Amino acid sequence: MSVDTAEPSEFSPRQNAVLEQALQLLVDGGEKALTTSGVARAANCSKESLYKWFGDRDGLLSAMIAYQASKVRTFERNGERLTAASLHDHVVIFARDLLEVLAGDVSLALNRLAIGQSNRDGSKLGKLLLERGRRQIDRRAMALIDAGKRAGLLRFSDADEAYHTLYGLVVSDLHVRMLLGEPGLKDTARQAERAVTAFLRLYGTDKVLAEMPVLG
Amino acid sequence: MSVDTAEPSEFSPRQNAVLEQALQLLVDGGEKALTTSGVARAANCSKESLYKWFGDRDGLLSAMIAYQASKVRTFERNGERLTAASLHDHVVIFARDLLEVLAGDVSLALNRLAIGQSNRDGSKLGKLLLERGRRQIDRRAMALIDAGKRAGLLRFSDADEAYHTLYGLVVSDLHVRMLLGEPGLKDTARQAERAVTAFLRLYGTDKVLAEMPVLG
DNA sequence: CACGAACCGTACCGTACGGTACGTATATGG
DNA sequence: CCATATACGTACCGTACGGTACGGTTCGTG
Numbered sequence: 411m412s413v414d415t416a417e418p419s420e421f422s423p424r425q426n427a428v429l430e431q432a433l434q435l436l437v438d439g440g441e442k443a444l445t446t447s448g449v450a451r452a453a454n455c456s457k458e459s460l461y462k463w464f465g466d467r468d469g470l471l472s473a474m475i476a477y478q479a480s481k482v483r484t485f486e487r488n489g490e491r492l493t494a495a496s497l498h499d500h501v502v503i504f505a506r507d508l509l510e511v512l513a514g515d516v517s518l519a520l521n522r523l524a525i526g527q528s529n530r531d532g533s534k535l536g537k538l539l540l541e542r543g544r545r546q547i548d549r550r551a552m553a554l555i556d557a558g559k560r561a562g563l564l565r566f567s568d569a570d571e572a573y574h575t576l577y578g579l580v581v582s583d584l585h586v587r588m589l590l591g592e593p594g595l596k597d598t599a600r601q602a603e604r605a606v607t608a609f610l611r612l613y614g615t616d617k618v619l620a621e622m623p624v625l626g
Numbered sequence: 627m628s629v630d631t632a633e634p635s636e637f638s639p640r641q642n643a644v645l646e647q648a649l650q651l652l653v654d655g656g657e658k659a660l661t662t663s664g665v666a667r668a669a670n671c672s673k674e675s676l677y678k679w680f681g682d683r684d685g686l687l688s689a690m691i692a693y694q695a696s697k698v699r700t701f702e703r704n705g706e707r708l709t710a711a712s713l714h715d716h717v718v719i720f721a722r723d724l725l726e727v728l729a730g731d732v733s734l735a736l737n738r739l740a741i742g743q744s745n746r747d748g749s750k751l752g753k754l755l756l757e758r759g760r761r762q763i764d765r766r767a768m769a770l771i772d773a774g775k776r777a778g779l780l781r782f783s784d785a786d787e788a789y790h791t792l793y794g795l796v797v798s799d800l801h802v803r804m805l806l807g808e809p810g811l812k813d814t815a816r817q818a819e820r821a822v823t824a825f826l827r828l829y830g831t832d833k834v835l836a837e838m839p840v841l842g
Numbered sequence: 843c844a845c846g847a848a849c850c851g852t853a854c855c856g857t858a859c860g861g862t863a864c865g866t867a868t869a870t871g872g
Numbered sequence: 873c874c875a876t877a878t879a880c881g882t883a884c885c886g887t888a889c890g891g892t893a894c895g896g897t898t899c900g901t902g
Contacts, residue, residue, distance in 0.1 A: 424849095440745025446890060456850045461896075509900065519745065520800070526742030528807035529656025529735065536806030575824060578798035582790045586737070586801050590752030591744035608791060612824050660859060672880045683860065707866075709883095 421473065425463055432470065439520045441526055446470070470536055472525065478516055479542035483624040484550045492561040494618045498606060500554055505580045505602035508547060512585050513594040515603050517543075521589055551576065555613075565615045569617040572613055579605035636692060641679055644669040645693040648686065653735045657742055662686070687743070688754055691736055695758035698727075700766045708777040710834045714822060716770055721796045721818035724763060728801050730808040733759075737805055767792065771829075780829045788829055795821035 419426060431453040436444045446467060450457045464470040487500070512518055520543070539621040551573050558564035566572040580602060588594055595601055610618050637645065647669040652660045662683060665674045680686040703716070727733055736759070740751040767789050774780035782788040796818060804810055811817055826834050 441742065442746060454850080458893085459849060461891070521806075522741050522745055525659065525738050525802075525805045528805065529738055530658060533807070536808070540803065540806055540808065569821070574798045575795065578794035578796070578821075579791065580794075580796035581799065583797065583801070585799070586741075586805075587756065589741045589744065589802075589805075590737075590756055591749070591750070592756065604787070605794075608828055612827060670880080674863085675879055677861070
């Protein structure tokens, strides 16, 4: 059974279309290109409507984050019988999805935007991005490694710690490098495989380790 | 023997003082506070001098990064006889230093600045920050794990891969979270210890593993 | 049809920034 | 003592942005 987890959209279809245009503008030209006049022009709406709907520029930015987060859906697989092989495969898929999400145009643009604003006092954009943007992927990963533990395939005392270890193994400094403008990996599949191998070597029980190659 | 690695400073003492003030301004108020007029006022110099010395605003930002990088010094320990215990200790110290550097006010402010500019075409700030800011710490880590390999304590085929694994284990998503405004860790020492334990479990030879606790 | 609400397009305002120009002071060197 | 270079402080300019106001248009509803 798969459970679809998504937020109900908080904005009208018209507003969603405007937010979509705003995101496109942000991806193409960066924050400097994201002016209220520019958004209004690109979305064929008036500035007055923008301010009526979103309050001010910060409200628009928050709405963009919320809208983008509402588009992301994950499927938590429950009740599936996990074996060492299927656990490995699921974690690899998770790792590749994670890398793909982090390398996405919109994700990078929104993270750059929030980071650029995070020095100002109480900008809340960073907090919003972390809560709304990562909750889905965090829940998916936690459910997966919890299932691995229940199936006797993984061994850890602190699930959060195990998850952060997996995250670090998968992403390393790649996210920051991409945020700084470096091109992404050429071979994400290999990176995902490497990370999962290391993760299972650290947290796998004998049932898992028995099926792994002896050397890294 | 310790080898001091540092860059010769490229600016006059007066210019360094101005850059120091600019960094302080950036740390305190973020990029928005870093105006040419503000820097001139804070540093008691004229805007004309700023433009004469650094060309334009981007030149000033680049100079700030170069200046900050020139202040960082690392000591590469060569020729030291490594044991399992001393390797462990050195890697832990490296991990704690890394976390401390990444959590520093100036580092976070400069990373935020470069990331905020990295969407604009050819802003080069991100590239500059990666090359100048990380070269020292990368070299120190590579020298350390290479020494570990030569001493028969570490086992890997690709040193770069091993280093990135260590980096990911130490930092995980902490850097991005801090860039987004989240407070840093309360206990960096524990995080460093955990990461190094995992790293040695993955890359340590039997000589190292024999001295480690059996369970995570 | 009539009325009102929502909305578009545009024009407008105040402000603040990047960058330039100018008059003055300080120091260095002959 | 003068000449030259360097740099300070201020004033200035053009531009562009966030935010507001207003007239005209569409559209749903009684």
